[in-house]
Structures are given as structure tokens and as C-alpha cells.
Amino acid sequence: MLRAIGLSSVDQLFDQIPEAVRLDRPLDLPDGVSEMEILSDMRDLAARNRSAEDLVCFAGGGAYDHFVPAVVWALAGRSEFYTSYTPYQPELSQGVLQALFEYQSMICDLTGLEVSNASLYDGATALAEAVNLARSAPGRGRVLVSSSVDARYVDTLRTYGRGAGYEPELFDTVEGRGGEPSVGDDVACVIVQHPNAYGLLEPARELFGAAHAAGARAIQVFDPLSLGVLAPPGDLRADIAVAEGQVLGNHLNHGGPYLGVIATRLDDVRRLPGRIVGETVDVDERIGYVLTLQAREQHIRREKATSNICTNQTLMAVAATVYLGWLGPQGLEELGRQCASKAAYAAERLSEVPGVEPLFGDAPFFKEFPLRLPRPAGEVRDALMERGYLAGVPLPDARGHALLVAVTERRTREQIDGLAMALKEVLA
Amino acid sequence: MREEPRTPAETAPPRVGAPLRVQGPRQGHGTLKDLSRPGRRAFSLPELDVPETALPADQLRHVRSGLPEVAERDLVSHFTRLSQLNYGVDTGFYPLGSCSMKYNPKIAENVAQLPGFQRAHPQQPDHSVQGSLELMWRLEHALCEITGMARATLQPPAGACGELTGLLIMRAHHERQGHQRKRVAIPDSSHGTNPASVRLAGYEALKIPSDARGLVDVSALEKLIDEDVAGLMLTNPNTLGLFEEEIERVTAAVHDIGGLVYYDGANLNAILGRCRPGDMGFDIVHINTHKTFATPHGGGGPGAGPVGVTEELVPYLPVPRVERLEDGSFELEHEAADSIGRMHGFLGNFGVLVRAYAYVFLHGGDGLREVAERSVLNANYLAERVKGAFPLAYANGRPMHEFVATAVPLKEETGIRAMDVAKRVIDLGYHPSTVYFPLVVEEALMVEPTETETMESLDAFADAMLQAHREAHEDPELLHEAPVTTPVRRLHEARAARHLILRW
Numbered sequence: 012m013l014r015a016i017g018l019s020s021v022d023q024l025f026d027q028i029p030e031a032v033r034l035d036r037p038l039d040l041p042d043g044v045s046e047m048e049i050l051s052d053m054r055d056l057a058a059r060n061r062s063a064e065d066l067v068c069f070a071g072g073g074a075y076d077h078f079v080p081a082v083v084w085a086l087a088g089r090s091e092f093y094t095s096y097t098p099y100q101p102e103l104s105q106g107v108l109q110a111l112f113e114y115q116s117m118i119c120d121l122t123g124l125e126v127s128n129a130s131l132y133d134g135a136t137a138l139a140e141a142v143n144l145a146r147s148a149p150g151r152g153r154v155l156v157s158s159s160v161d162a163r164y165v166d167t168l169r170t171y172g173r174g175a176g177y178e179p180e181l182f183d184t185v186e187g188r189g190g191e192p193s194v195g196d197d198v199a200c201v202i203v204q205h206p207n208a209y210g211l212l213e214p215a216r217e218l219f220g221a222a223h224a225a226g227a228r229a230i231q232v233f234d235p236l237s238l239g240v241l242a243p244p245g246d247l248r249a250d251i252a253v254a255e256g257q258v259l260g261n262h263l264n265h266g267g268p269y270l271g272v273i274a275t276r277l278d279d280v281r282r283l284p285g286r287i288v289g290e291t292v293d294v295d296e297r298i299g300y301v302l303t304l305q306a307r308e309q310h311i312r313r314e315k316a317t318s319n320i321c322t323n324q325t326l327m328a329v330a331a332t333v334y335l336g337w338l339g340p341q342g343l344e345e346l347g348r349q350c351a352s353k354a355a356y357a358a359e360r361l362s363e364v365p366g367v368e369p370l371f372g373d374a375p376f377f378k379e380f381p382l383r384l385p386r387p388a389g390e391v392r393d394a395l396m397e398r399g400y401l402a403g404v405p406l407p408d409a410r411g412h413a414l415l416v417a418v419t420e421r422r423t424r425e426q427i428d429g430l431a432m433a434l435k436e437v438l439a
Numbered sequence: 440m441r442e443e444p445r446t447p448a449e450t451a452p453p454r455v456g457a458p459l460r461v462q463g464p465r466q467g468h469g470t471l472k473d474l475s476r477p478g479r480r481a482f483s484l485p486e487l488d489v490p491e492t493a494l495p496a497d498q499l500r501h502v503r504s505g506l507p508e509v510a511e512r513d514l515v516s517h518f519t520r521l522s523q524l525n526y527g528v529d530t531g532f533y534p535l536g537s538c539s540m541k542y543n544p545k546i547a548e549n550v551a552q553l554p555g556f557q558r559a560h561p562q563q564p565d566h567s568v569q570g571s572l573e574l575m576w577r578l579e580h581a582l583c584e585i586t587g588m589a590r591a592t593l594q595p596p597a598g599a600c601g602e603l604t605g606l607l608i609m610r611a612h613h614e615r616q617g618h619q620r621k622r623v624a625i626p627d628s629s630h631g632t633n634p635a636s637v638r639l640a641g642y643e644a645l646k647i648p649s650d651a652r653g654l655v656d657v658s659a660l661e662k663l664i665d666e667d668v669a670g671l672m673l674t675n676p677n678t679l680g681l682f683e684e685e686i687e688r689v690t691a692a693v694h695d696i697g698g699l700v701y702y703d704g705a706n707l708n709a710i711l712g713r714c715r716p717g718d719m720g721f722d723i724v725h726i727n728t729h730k731t732f733a734t735p736h737g738g739g740g741p742g743a744g745p746v747g748v749t750e751e752l753v754p755y756l757p758v759p760r761v762e763r764l765e766d767g768s769f770e771l772e773h774e775a776a777d778s779i780g781r782m783h784g785f786l787g788n789f790g791v792l793v794r795a796y797a798y799v800f801l802h803g804g805d806g807l808r809e810v811a812e813r814s815v816l817n818a819n820y821l822a823e824r825v826k827g828a829f830p831l832a833y834a835n836g837r838p839m840h841e842f843v844a845t846a847v848p849l850k851e852e853t854g855i856r857a858m859d860v861a862k863r864v865i866d867l868g869y870h871p872s873t874v875y876f877p878l879v880v881e882e883a884l885m886v887e888p889t890e891t892e893t894m895e896s897l898d899a900f901a902d903a904m905l906q907a908h909r910e911a912h913e914d915p916e917l918l919h920e921a922p923v924t925t926p927v928r929r930l931h932e933a934r935a936a937r938h939l940i941l942r943w
Binding site: 012013015016021024025026027028029031032033034037038039040041042043044046049050052053054055056057058059060061062063064068070071072073074076080082085086087088089090091092093094095096097098099100101102103104105106107109110112113115116117119120121125126127129130132133134135136143161163164166167169170171173174175176212238239240241242243246255262263264265266267268269280286287288289290291292293294295297298299300301303304305306308309310311312313314315316318319320321322323324325326327329332333335336337338339340341342343344345346348349351352353354355356375377389392393396401404420423424427 | 507865
């Protein structure tokens with residue numbers, strides 16, 4: 012090959028690199044190894060993690076141990092999907108394009124909103140994109156956020172706000188929910204998480220009503236798997252709904268890759284960030300799918316684009332599509348019923364342990380709830396880990412004596428009873 | 440409803456056909472919704488083993504969602520069929536320029552599925568995830584060695600998010616210096632994500648022209664930048680596949696006005712082990728693991744976009760950060776006074792980082808250098824094979840890991856455009872190159888073969904390009920009509936944008 016291009020050494024290929032910046036030594040990295048060796052190294056690393064594989068997982072706080080049926084990754088894991096890229100040549104990419112069209116359709120079905128994009132990075136960054144969309148309204152720059160929105164989401168907004176030029180403003184909640192945002196005509200959006208960061212159900216209709224009364228957009232952070240039983244964002248009059256889509260057939264993966272879900276009303280479609288797939292026809296009038304409304308996007312519009320996103324989380328969206336197809340409307344409803352019932356049972360059993368009580372009285376919740384403990388929650392969580400439980404996520408509330416407990420359909424009555432027993436022993 | 444692909448006319452020259460083969464009897468079916476039948480189901484859940492709880496009536500959903508109702512068997516045949524409509528790296532040669540569509544080693548998929556990684560919860564305490572934290576620590580330090588940076592964050596979930604991260608670090612640095620600047624300089628050949636990220640970071644884009652060689656016009660740069668310029672974003676080798684030979688002068692010019700230089704890692708593959716952005720004078724570097732380190736592109740994602748910085752900029756890196764304690768254990772540091780904050784809900788695309796780790800350490804330092812050598816050799820060989828028909832846009836410089844050719848002469852001779860060539864190449868059995876990018880080259884064909892292709896596949900692809908060129912003169916209809924062997928032919932994109940159908 013070198014001969015074909017008229018060279019005699021590989022080094023000549025790099026002649027144009029100025030000598031002063033060439034690396035005149037080998038990289039200070041180990042030499043390459045065989046597949047067996049890398050496998051052994053990484054097995055050792057993986058073995059030094061505990062996980063939902065060996066612990067009974069009651070941890071939530073934005074990522075949940077829902078069951079991932081075998082069919083999801085048997086299909087999403089097909090290499091024709093995962094080794095392709097953004098469908099720039101639609102004739103060779105109808106598989107991914109159609110799957111994304113179906114994903115968008117299912118997200119609309121779920122949320123009761125009119126349009127979804129083809130995915131964003133995760134829930135927190137999807138919220139940052141939703142805020143950018145809302146702030147496109149002239150004269151409206153302020154961003155009001157319920158203080159019961161996940162702190163990691165608010166932190167992400169703070170970071171994105173440094174560039175975009177806003178600082179998220181928190182409004183107080185009462186006993187973990189509700190509150191009265193004072194929405195002026197300079198407010199772009201009011202953000203409410205429902206179910207919220209404590210797992211509690213919000214009076215979302217009232218909060219969104221307050222936003223609309225002042226001409227601001229209502230943004231809901233929602234849990235896709237709550238929507239078999241809870242009223243969807245569209246019915247609650249949310250203008251933009253965003254979610255962490257990890258729960259839709261994606262593994263915990265120590266925090267990623269997850270799936271950023273965003274849906275809006277049709278009026279906002281030209282302000283939506285990211286890829287959108289549309290149906291069209293080919294020259295023979297056969298139905299096919301393409302990336303559409305690309306004039307919003309960075310590769311066409313450059314600095315005037317609605318977002319900088321290019322690579323997104325397509326594969327996670329494909330997995331979500333298979334998962335939602337597996338679940339169907341009945342499965343979604345049954346799953347919601349099971350999560351809510353098991354969580355309620357767990358809250359009751361755990362609150363029977365001496366010294367333990369619900370953090371916010373009898374506030375309604377979906378699949379997650381906060382407890383007040385007689386001891387620092389971190390300590391209690393660690394002691395329960397010794398007994399095989401990942402008992403929850405410690406919260407800063409109640410001077411660090413609060414624990415957020417999540418219960419998915421995977422947890423059995425026996426496991427819940429077991430956790431209550433272990434908690435009792437640990438606190439005794 | 441779709442019909443069978445059209446049969447090519449008998450008189451046409453033999454065609455290989457697009458390498459998509461839809462197998463099975465149901466080629467005609469539509470969406471999953473079309474398969475839906477009331478009461479059909481795939482899910483199975485155990486019986487509820489606790490008392491049923493009623494949620495407040497005013498919070499309930501009243502109308503069932505409109506999700507399709509299908510059996511698992513329907514799901515499997517539907518998505519198997521969709522996969523067969525899709526071309527991936529595993530299907531064949533995929534020379535999509537600027538995307539580094541190299542082969543993705545299967546071992547990386549296996550290790551990402553180890554339960555200790557796949558089922559670790561992001562809210563577990565540090566002491567229970569030491570394996571993950573050590574993996575991240577080692578990967579961070581390997582990436583720093585490769586790029587010549589001091590520390591890095593693995594948090595950004597994609598390259599564009601890495602760009603925004605880097606620019607927010609730039610912003611924080613200037614704020615600390617007491618003078619916030621207004622603009623960030625970008626070459627006219629840059630990726631669209633660069634100017635879009637610049638705006639999201641609160642800056643304006645200042646366009647820097649390329650010179651006749653396709654490199655940054657350094658004299659113009661020196662004239663255009665002043666103390667209102669926060670920095671420069673640059674890819675090197677640049678978007679034309681050429682190494683910025685005056686890179687030291689470029690970075691010095693930006694440093695002279697107190698700016699920072701940002702390295703867009705889109706093309707890092709070309710220089711692994713040969714030179715490092717840090718040694719060229721760059722202050723901030725992002726890496727696309729889905730390009731350079733072979734994490735699969737996922738049909739459009741997930742990726743990962745780690746960002747490395749010089750010692751001076753370490754305080755601004757996002758939190759949480761992985762730190763090693765004196766006893767050799769690892770912890771996440773959640774607070775740092777000058778940090779820009781959080782760029783992702785958790786730790787970034789951890790599962791992608793696991794795959795990148797596997798790739799980096801499988802290859803090792805010696806192997807990564809060989810990756811660069813082979814990728815540059817392959818690109819040069821392929822350029823040599825096709826440049827008689829498709830001349831290089833900038834013939835003066837030797838391309839590195841990719842080259843930009845132009846179909847302008849072909850268009851002048853025959854009216855055939857780059858897009859027509861790409862579509863004909865599909866009928867000849869390949870995924871085509873990138874077309875119409877970078878925007879500064881007319882009728883651009885941007886070809887990146889990557890290091891994982893053999894000489895035989897490069898030759899076969901070159902033959903296809905040359906055949907398309909020949910046919911453009913002899914039988915241009917073949918190119919105007921192409922593709923004819925795919926499940927659908929050219930699609931009406933304008934109609935899609937005019938008559939929006941975005942859901943079933």
C-alpha cells in the first residue's frame with residue numbers, strides 16, 4: 012500500500028506534523044493485551060462493585076430497578092442497529108428511522124402531547140433543553156423551579172444556565188409538595204416534577220394553571236412508568252414534558268447510558284431540540300422515513316440552531332420502543348398498579364419499625380416515598396447493605412435522617428418484609 | 440404499504456445491489472401499530488402479592504394509553520425486519536467521513552454486560568462501587584496521557600456536550616480573570632456543533648477563513664482576534680483531513696491575546712501516539728469515544744465526550760469527580776468551589792466508558808499508535824485510488840485519516856452531483872461517504888475508511904466509486920435513478936417537512 016502511494020515508510024505519512032509537537036516517546040500506557048486478559052481485568056473490576064444483582068434494590072432517586080424483559084436487548088442489541096450511525100442515508104437506515112418514528116408515536120401516546128423528538132441524553136439534560144425552548148419567548152427569561160424537583164436536575168440547570176444566561180429560581184413547597192410560585196410576565200416557565208423527587212404526587216393542575224395564568228410555559232418532569240395509572244402530562248396541561256427514560260427497558264448501567272425524553276405541543280415543534288423523524292414517500296410513492304425539520308439543527312443552522320445536540324441516545328430509544336411494545340396499554344397499567352401497591356405496602360411496613368415514620372405524613376406517592384429515621388440515613392443504609400439490601404437513597408432533609416425508598420414491580424412481599432425486619436434489627 | 444423493491448431493468452449493467460436483505464414472508468407490513476389487535480399482549484408480570492392500593496381519584500388516568508397491543512412474537516419479527524432494513528458497520532464498509540465508523544470489538548459489548556457494571560445503581564455509596572470508580576480513574580488518566588492533558592471529566596454524554604462543557608470551563612476561566620469576553624473563533628470548515636455550542640455557552644461565533652491550502656489562515660486569525668475573544672475551537676487534523684502545520688503559531692496567537700485553545704477531538708484517531716493536543720498548545724480537549732475508541736454509534740448514539748484540561752483549568756471541571764485517596768480507594772467528590780457544576784444527571788454514559796476502557800487497554804499504547812498509522816495509510820491509499828476521478832479538494836497537502844474529494848468536475852462534465860454518486864454507490868453494495876460536508880467544499884465527498892478495513896475492501900470500494908464515475912458519463916440515468924436496490928428509493932424530504940407526519 013505504501014508503494015501505491017509512493018512512500019517508503021509509514022513515518023512519511025506523518026511528515027506534515029511539525030517536529031516540535033511530535034511525541035518522541037511511546038505513550039505511557041501498558042502494551043496491548045489479548046482478549047482473555049482484558050476480560051479478566053474487567054471481570055475483576057466488575058467484581059469489586061456491588062449492584063442490584065446481589066443486593067435487593069430499593070434505591071431510586073432518578074434510576075430504578077425495573078425488570079428488563081429478555082426481548083428488549085435481544086432486538087435492540089442486533090448489531091444492524093447498534094453499529095449504524097445517524098441515518099444520513101435514509102435508504103440504508105429505514106430500520107432505525109422507523110423505530111424512532113414508532114418511539115416518537117409511543118411517547119405521544121404516553122404523554123398525551125402532540126410531538127416528541129428522537130431522544131436527548133438523559134432526564135436532567137432534557138430539562139435543560141426544555142428550559143432553552145421555553146426561554147425562546149421574547150422578554151421571558153426567568154425560570155421557576157419547585158424545590159421538590161430532583162437536586163441533580165436543578166444542578167444541571169445551573170450549569171447550563173451559566174451559558175444561557177439564567178439562574179434557576181426555586182420556589183418553596185409545603186410538606187414536600189405544592190407551593191405557590193409567583194409567576195410574573197418575565198417568567199419563561201414553571202418546572203414541576205410529578206411524581207416529585209420525594210416520590211410524592213403534586214397538585215400539578217393547579218401549579219400549571221398558575222404558570223398559564225401569567226403566560227409562562229408549564230414544564231413537567233414525569234415518570235414514564237407512572238402513566239398507566241396517573242393522568243398524563245397533556246391532561247394536566249403541561250406544555251413540555253421531559254423524563255428520564257432509563258425505566259423504559261434500559262439497565263441501571265451505573266448512571267448511563269440513559270434516555271432523555273421530551274414531548275411538547277405541536278406549536279413548539281420548530282423550537283424542539285434534536286433529531287425528529289417524519290414519514291414521507293419515495294419516488295415510487297412507497298412510505299418511508301427521514302430526518303425532518305433539519306433546519307432547526309446544528310449541521311444546517313450552525314449558531315442559530317435550537318440546540319447543539321448531534322449524537323443522541325438512539326439505541327436507548329429503540330430499546331424503549333421494544334419495551335413499550337412488550338408492555339402495551341394493559342401492561343403499563345398493571346405495572347403502575349403493582350408499583351403503587353407495593354410501595355404503599357412497603358411504606359406501611361417500614362413505618363411500623365419503632366422510630367421510623369413517613370417524612371411528610373400521609374402525602375400521596377406513586378412508587379417512592381421518604382422516611383424519617385432515628386439515625387443518620389447513610390449509616391443505616393450501610394448497615395442494611397451488610398444484610399443484602401440497597402435500602403434507598405439518603406436525603407439531606409431532616410438533618411440527614413431521611414431515606415428515600417423506591418419499590419418497583421420487581422420487589423416481592425417477602426423482600427419488603429425482609430427489609431422491614433432488617434431495618435428493625437439495625438435500629439434496635 | 441410497501442411493495443417489493445423494483446426489479447432493475449434487464450438491460451442495465453449487472454448490479455451488486457444494496458447490502459440489505461429483508462428475509463421472511465412479511466415484507467409488506469407497516470408499523471407496530473398496524474399489528475395491534477385488541478387484547479393481544481406480550482408482557483407477563485407475577486400476581487400482585489400485596490393488597491391493592493387506590494391512588495387519589497383526581498390524579499388518575501381515565502383513558503388507556505394508545506400503545507400497540509401485540510404478542511412477543513410480533514415484536515420479534517417486526518424489529519428483526521427493521522434491523523434488516525438497516526446498514527451498520529457489521530454489515531459492511533462504512534466510510535462516513537468525520538464519523539470514524541470503525542469496527543466495534545465484540546469483547547467490549549460483553550464486558551459492558553457484566554452484572555457488576557450493568558446493574559450498579561448510580562445512587563450507591565462509593566464504597567460499594569470501587570470497581571466502577573477505579574475503571575473511571577484509569578480511563579481518565581489514560582485519556583490524559585493520550586491527549587497531553589492534566590485531568591479530565593468523563594461526564595459529557597456526547598461530543599457536543601463535551602464542547603459545551605469545555606466552553607463553560609473557558610467561560611469560568613475568563614470570569615475568574617475578571618474580564619468576560621464575547622466571542623469564540625471558529626474556522627469556516629468546522630462542524631456545526633461548534634458554533635451551536637458557542638452560542639449555548641453565551642458567546643458569539645467569530646468565523647476564521649481557511650487559506651488556499653485548506654488550513655487556518657493564520658494571518659487572518661492574528662488580525663481578527665482581540666481581547667474580546669475568549670478562545671479558538673479547532674479540529675486537528677482539521678475537517679478537511681489536513682494537519683494544521685502552523686499549529687504552534689495558531690495556539691500562540693490565541694494565547695497572546697489571553698485566549699484559550701479548544702481541541703475538538705473529532706479527528707483524534709489520526710494522531711494517536713504520534714502527537715498530542717497538549718503538546719500543540721491546546722488547553723481543553725474533548726474526545727468522542729464513539730469515534731476514536733470504537734464504542735458503537737448506536738444508530739445515532741449513545742456516545743461519550745470526555746473533556747480533558749490543562750493543570751490551570753482543573754478547578755473548573757464538572758462535579759462529581761473521581762478522586763483517589765491515600766489508602767488507594769476511590770471516591771466521588773461532589774463539591775468543588777470553582778467547578779462549572781453538573782453536565783449530566785449522573786456520571787455520564789458509564790456503559791459507553793466501559794467499552795472505551797476495553798478498547799484502550801486492549802490496544803495499549805503501542806496498539807493505539809498503530810491505529811493512527813493504519814487509519815492514515817488506508818485513507819491515503821483510497822485517496823490515491825479515486826483521485827483521478829474525484830480530485831482532492833485541497834491537493835497540496837497529504838490527507839491524514841480522511842480526505843475530502845469533490846465531484847465538481849464530474850458535475851461540470853455530466854450534471855451528476857455528489858449525492859447521485861453516493862446513491863449509486865449504495866446500489867453497488869456500500870454505505871457511501873459523507874456528502875456536502877464540510878460546507879466550504881462544493882460537491883464534497885468526505886471519505887474516512889478507518890484502520891479496520893483491509894486493502895481488499897478499500898479496493899472494492901474504490902472500484903465502486905470509479906464505476907459510478909464511469910457510468911455518469913456512459914449511462915447517467917443509472918445515477919439519477921439510484922438507488923433502485925434498496926427497500927425504499929430516494930425519499931421526498933421536502934414533503935416530510937411540509938406535511939408533518941411525526942407519529943402514527
